[in-house]
Amino acid sequence: MDTPEKTQIAAPLVSAHEDSPVFNFIRSLSPIKPVKSTHIAQTFTSLPFTALPSVFTSPHANFHKDPSFLRRHQSLDPSNPDCSSENHNIVCRNGDFINGISQRSKSSDKKVSVEVHAEPCKEHSDFATEFPQTSRCGFYNPEAMTTCSAGAEAAVETAGMSTPIIPVAVKSSGKPLPEGEGQQQKEWPIDASDLFIFSSPNDVEAFRELVHRSPDFGTVCLSSLMSRFTPDDVSGFERSQQVDLLSREQQQIEPPYPTDEACGQKEAIKNLDYHNLDKFLDKYMSIQLDKNSHNDAGTCVPFDYTPVPNFHRGLRRRCLDFEIAELRKLSGDDSDYSHIALSQHDENTLVNDGQLPVESEDDPLRCTLPGIGLHLNALATTSNDYQSVEHGNLLSENQLMNTQISSSSLNLPNSHQSLHESLTSVASEDIGSADNGVLVVQDGSQSCAYPDSEELDHNSPQKKRRKAEHSEDTACKRCNCKKSKCLKLYCECFAAGVYCIEPCACLDCLNKPIHEDTVLATRKQIESRNPLAFAPKVIRASDSFPDTGDDFNKTPASARHKRGCNCKKSGCLKKYCECYQGGVGCSFNCRCEGCKNSFGRKDGSTLNGVEAEIIDEGKENIGKSVGNQRSLEVAKQRDPIQATPSAYYGPSIQTTYSAKNEPPRSTSLVTTSSSSVLHAGQNQGTHKHVAPQPEFEKHYDDNNNNSSNAGGKMPEVLRSNDTPSAVIKTASPNGKRVSSPHSDFGSSPPLRSGRRLILKSIPSFPSLTQH
DNA sequence: GAGTTTGAAACT
DNA sequence: CAGTTTCAAACTC
Structure with missing residues (x-):
């Protein structure tokens, strides 16, 4: 039996490198490619592999699909050393699939190598392409499940797609079923044809012999296998596979693969009676089981069928x-x-x-x-x-x-x-x-x-x-x-x-x-x-720039209500106020009266609870004659980091909409600002956010001097058309994240009166409607 | 829980 | 665009 040897040889390689992306890549370059890896690789790569976790996806088809899967996998890991065309069209070990399927499986020390032999699949490329879907169908796609008939072929059809028919080299006959119905015989719950593809008749015979010698072997294996599944899995499987199960049940044929794809195989193998199977495998099937790994049985991480399927389904x-x-x-x-x-x-x-x-x-x-x-x-x-x-x-x-x-x-x-x-x-x-x-x-x-x-x-x-x-x-x-x-x-x-x-x-x-x-x-x-009607009301700058690492964003003041509030009586201290409710300070966009927003007052005097006090205190000390900018400066001096965001970002951000002159719902306005911000953010390093402060102050001061501007509250920066990006960068650390649902980036003209509306971080709203 | 207050949304 | 109405959340009792 040449199979065992190959397994042994290949197994170490797999264990050592199967997880390595580099190795996978190398394998992809391997000349030994029973399958058109390139093509498959593309499709496969583009496809989420996670689908595999669906344990029950297509038990029957699994094995038949496995070759395809392997091929796909080869695509992914084309150069899979474990796969060779030496004596077989395709010889791969489970370890390969496992590897390909999931990286996590590697974490386990177990080495499960199952040498399988499959004939080239004519449709493999398609299958590979479709595979993810198929595999993903899992519990959901009953059609994905196909009965592993005694015939050498099994077709898996999924939503309008047919998977390749992969004839197995050898079908195990096993011991005869009591009923003798059908070609398949209920001998070992896991039919060799289902679980293994024998590379040679000798292997099959050996396997049979093993089964015959151990009458309970199959039952044990099956029980162990099935025990791995949760009731939900089973029920889901049953639902989707009901027909198949019934059919098999009638035939007294146990579902060969309750598990999904390679994972299923792996699990199946892990659950096998190791005393018997191991021997058999070692001798006949080139299947190496690391008994140590058996402890992990059920923790087939990558393919962890139990949680994953449920999770997805749920x-x-x-x-x-x-x-x-x-x-x-x-x-x-x-x-x-x-x-x-x-x-x-x-x-x-x-x-x-x-x-x-x-x-x-x-x-x-x-x-x-x-x-x-x-x-x-x-x-x-x-x-x-x-x-x-x-x-x-x-x-x-x-x-x-x-x-x-x-x-x-x-x-x-x-x-x-x-x-x-x-x-x-x-x-x-x-x-x-x-x-x-x-x-x-x-x-x-x-x-x-x-x-x-x-x-x-x-x-x-x-x-x-x-x-x-x-x-x-x-x-x-x-x-x-x-x-x-x-x-x-x-x-x-x-x-x-x-x-x-x-x-x-x-x-x-x-x-x-x-x-x-x-x-x-x-x-x-x-x-x-109102294109922004469904956009977040509160634009939180703080979350927008994770990578910036600066603390400026962490204050509530860094976020602003996109439109601002219009409170009259609540003083912006109750949840009637959307700003307050959103945990953000009021901005110049707000038309509120008597704003006392603890997160930041409209006039910018209050950055947040603490900052507000500081600012107020500063104001008192400085005198009423001193403008807000002075307060901000004071606050900044006391706590530059915290003060800055509020003082600078707040107004800037808030200016998304002009308080009165600019319609809050003006998309174009938003777009303009968004684009500016976006450009700034995207192209600018995060560190730039820090620098702007002085500049902002300058603008701010200038702004104060310029009463013509929207009540003099609008910082010049915002009004300025000169360097929107710069301004934005200065004012908005989050600049890079700005996204407008309707982005006319860069095309938007400056706002009226030179005011720039900055809509920060308004996530592009999922446009359900294709505009 | 009912009623009132409030302010956004919608309407005119 | 401003004023009014509608609406439902927030709030009070």
Whole structure:
């Protein structure tokens, strides 16, 4: 048996290098390529690998698919040393797949090498291309599961796609079934044809012999295998594979691969009766099992079927609904979009967040908008997550999709944060939930909104309020609309770009997935009227520039309400005030009267609670004759770091809209400022944010001297047309993150009266409507 | 929980 | 664009 030898030889290599990207690359260059790695690699690379975790995806097809998978994998890891064409068309060990499938598997010391033999797949390229989808189908795609019939071929069909038929070199006959029905015999639960592809008849015979000698061997193996799955997995599997299972059950044929893809194989192998199997493998099958790894059984990290499938399946965010719906429309996919949330799948990797996700099940497109649809207000804020996501994506091809999504998702960086949080709770709560899109979505949202069980009592206003406060950062809203049908901005849910959920006490609510058409239409209408209507109300600069590392952004003052408030009686000290509610100071955009916003007064005298006191104190000391700039200077002297943001960034940022002269809703204005900021931010190093202060002061002073400007409150910098970028850089550390939904960057003319409107960090709102 | 206050959103 | 109305959240009792 030449097989064992090969295995032994190759195994070390795999163990040592399989994880190495470099090694993978080298392997990709390997002349020994049974499969067209190049082509596959492209498609595969572009595809999120994370899909693989779907354990039950296509048990039957798995093995048949495995060759393809391997090939794809080769594509990814084309040069896989473990794969050789020596004696077989394709000989690969499980370790390879595992490696290819997931990096995490490597972490384990186990070496599972299964030499399989598969004939070239004529459709492999297509399959490779499609594979991710197929594999991702997991529980969702019953069709993905194909019965591993006794025949040498198994076709896996997934949503309109047919996977390659990969004939196995040898089918194990095994011991005859009691019934003898069908060609397959129930001998070893894991049919050799399913689990292994023998490179030679001798191997098959050896395997049979082993099985025969150990009557319970198969049962044990199967039990062990199945025990690895959670009830949810099993149920999901059963649902999707019901037909197949029934069919097999009738035939008394055990499902060969409850596990997904390579992971499934790996798990299967791990769960095998090692005493028997190991011997057999060592001798006949070139399968090396590291018994030490057996401890990890069930912790097939990369393919950890249990959590992953559930997670994906369970993830539902209503917040994504709008976008999803839109996407679905765009893609013309009528399928349940609820699973889009799945795109969030690997949030842990992503960041802290996740908000975003990599895998989509059927429709890649869906995956592409992970961040979109999140609570917009929350999303508006930071780029940290966004960046993190990107990095995370780079780390793994599995997350490639995420990257695409993230980058394409209109700068909704923050979504990751909230998403992650939401997902965290949702993931667990939604597990086992019905796959019904709508229901699930709501559930997900609900989960999102109410991570705490206590919050289940959503009818209590106080609780709601409290919940709202708690979840305020989590981008989950709930409303109590009575007349608006939750289709107006009055509705917080609708305004936030999310569907209403159960906790909402709204009446006649139309802001639900079932009315998505209405919702989208309404949305469009409102957006047509005000493109930024759904943009975050509060633009948080602090979150926008994670990489800057400067502390300037950390003060509430660094964030501003995009439009400013119009408070008359509340003094901007109550939540009636959107600025206050948003935890940001009032800005020059505000038309409030008697502003006492503790986060920062409109006049700029107050940066935040502490700063305000400092400033006030400074004012007193300096005298009323001294302008605000003096106060700012005083404050800055006392605490340059904190004072700066408020003093400088605040006004600058706030000037997104002119207080009175500039219509808050002027898109063009916003665009202008956005572009400026964007340019500044993108092209400028973060360190530049620090320098501007003096300059700002100068402008500010000048501004004060110039009473002609909007009440003299507008810093000259903002008014100046000369160097928007510079100004912005100076004033806005976040400049790089500015994104306007409608970006006419650079084309926007200066605002009237030379005033520049700076809309910072307004995440491009997911345009559900394709304008 | 009901009623009031408040200010944003929508409308004219 | 300003004024008014509608609306729902925030708040008070």
